[in-house]
Amino acid sequence: MTVYFPEVRDRIRYEGPDTKNPLAFRVYDADRIVAGKKMSEHLRFAVCFWHTMRGTGADPFGGASFERPWGRESDPRAAEDSTLEAAFEFFSKLGVGFWCFHDRDVATPEKTLAETRKHLDRVVKKAARFQDETGVRLLWGTANLFSHPRYTHGAATNPDPLVFAHAAAQVRGAIDATIELGGSAYVLWGGREGYSTLLNTDLRQEREQLASFLHLAAEYAREAGFRGTLLIEPKPMEPSKHQYDFDAATTLGFLREFGLFDRFWLNVEANHATLAGHSWEHDLRVASIAGKLGSLDVNRGDPTLGWDTDQFPTDLYDATAAMRVILEQGGLTTRRCAADPSTRPTSSTRTSAGWTPSRAGSSSRTG
Amino acid sequence: MDTFARGLLVADRMIRDGALAEPLAKRYAGWRDTEMGKKILRREATLPELEAWAESNGEPERASGRQEALENLLNEYLFDPRTE
Numbered sequence: 001m002t003v004y005f006p007e008v009r010d011r012i013r014y015e016g017p018d019t020k021n022p023l024a025f026r027v028y029d030a031d032r033i034v035a036g037k038k039m040s041e042h043l044r045f046a047v048c049f050w051h052t053m054r055g056t057g058a059d060p061f062g063g064a065s066f067e068r069p070w071g072r073e074s075d076p077r078a079a080e081d082s083t084l085e086a087a088f089e090f091f092s093k094l095g096v097g098f099w100c101f102h103d104r105d106v107a108t109p110e111k112t113l114a115e116t117r118k119h120l121d122r123v124v125k126k127a128a129r130f131q132d133e134t135g136v137r138l139l140w141g142t143a144n145l146f147s148h149p150r151y152t153h154g155a156a157t158n159p160d161p162l163v164f165a166h167a168a169a170q171v172r173g174a175i176d177a178t179i180e181l182g183g184s185a186y187v188l189w190g191g192r193e194g195y196s197t198l199l200n201t202d203l204r205q206e207r208e209q210l211a212s213f214l215h216l217a218a219e220y221a222r223e224a225g226f227r228g229t230l231l232i233e234p235k236p237m238e239p240s241k242h243q244y245d246f247d248a249a250t251t252l253g254f255l256r257e258f259g260l261f262d263r264f265w266l267n268v269e270a271n272h273a274t275l276a277g278h279s280w281e282h283d284l285r286v287a288s289i290a291g292k293l294g295s296l297d298v299n300r301g302d303p304t305l306g307w308d309t310d311q312f313p314t315d316l317y318d319a320t321a322a323m324r325v326i327l328e329q330g331g332l333t334t335r336r337c338a339a340d341p342s343t344r345p346t347s348s349t350r351t352s353a354g355w356t357p358s359r360a361g362s363s364s365r366t367g
Numbered sequence: 368m369d370t371f372a373r374g375l376l377v378a379d380r381m382i383r384d385g386a387l388a389e390p391l392a393k394r395y396a397g398w399r400d401t402e403m404g405k406k407i408l409r410r411e412a413t414l415p416e417l418e419a420w421a422e423s424n425g426e427p428e429r430a431s432g433r434q435e436a437l438e439n440l441l442n443e444y445l446f447d448p449r450t451e
Binding site: 025026027028029034035039042043045094096298313314315316317318319320321322323324326327328 | 368369370371372373374375376377378379381382383387441444445
């Protein structure tokens, strides 16, 4: 077995504020009791596969710049295998309890839907073995409905129902994968569910399509026996000019308008809130007072940059504000929590860990 | 992870001390402590009734939101070594 992170022998440990070891926690002490619970129960960090393992460092001005010791094999299957192996080594050594992923993060698409599905199922079995070996659990799964060129003009909100059908097939596979891996939640992030110009967009039609898509996903999840929480991650724009899940308030209104309010909770990302012109605290509080704060995506932006930079959260004001919202609502609870009264904030971060409580768990980032 | 652990510790202390809850309760006290405040929230008040109430009670007191004081209070918590 290859070792990808030799700098850490077994795992990163708490060494307190005086340590000089860069690979040690100064404050995060998993077993320390705060407000009646262990830190690790308040902070259910999850590492997101998307940015952490598959991020390339590419931006609109240039290509991949990261050189990683995994995923370099010319055979795509071997590259997937090494990436999955490195990921679970990373999760374990970091000491997070959860991970999260998009379908395409772990399994590249094949020529047909059937072959793609078969391959995803194979990879899910491998991931399940890693979960068993490491004890790392799945916070949530999701489908990447934005990278493939067919989704350029939207997935659920595409003018072509055939694109909608492809997206539906992908969501079905990703929900099944999430169930198979025991995920606490399933996330719907409308990466391209928006428009660029109203000259060519039927706004009423596209919103109806999105509502239909969410109803289909919720219905399928229920029939398939998914017991976790369904989450929507708002984002106001980028790459589209206007995205339908603009912010927490808009998304809650949409859910109410289309009879979806009881089915979905929100996964609130810091950078998406600030792109919408809010503070993260604002969007967290809006979701929380509606009883709909399910998970956090802790990626932050930069106040001087107008795009989704998904940086690691280091702002103590933001972190304190977020934790105040979560503590005051009694932790992150999801529907699942009704049966399983644990809080799980999740988040995720670009490179690595997020804590999404999965509900907040931690979370990680979908996009 | 350390960032959120710090945030958790600070938020927990502020909540335990009632650092923000007390000023907040005071700021909205009129809604809790006056009959009319409660009546409005029960949606039982009418505009003419409110007009009469406003007339008989005169100009409201100007109250400070104390934003700067609370921001400085937050700083005290954030940088208090006891939270470490």
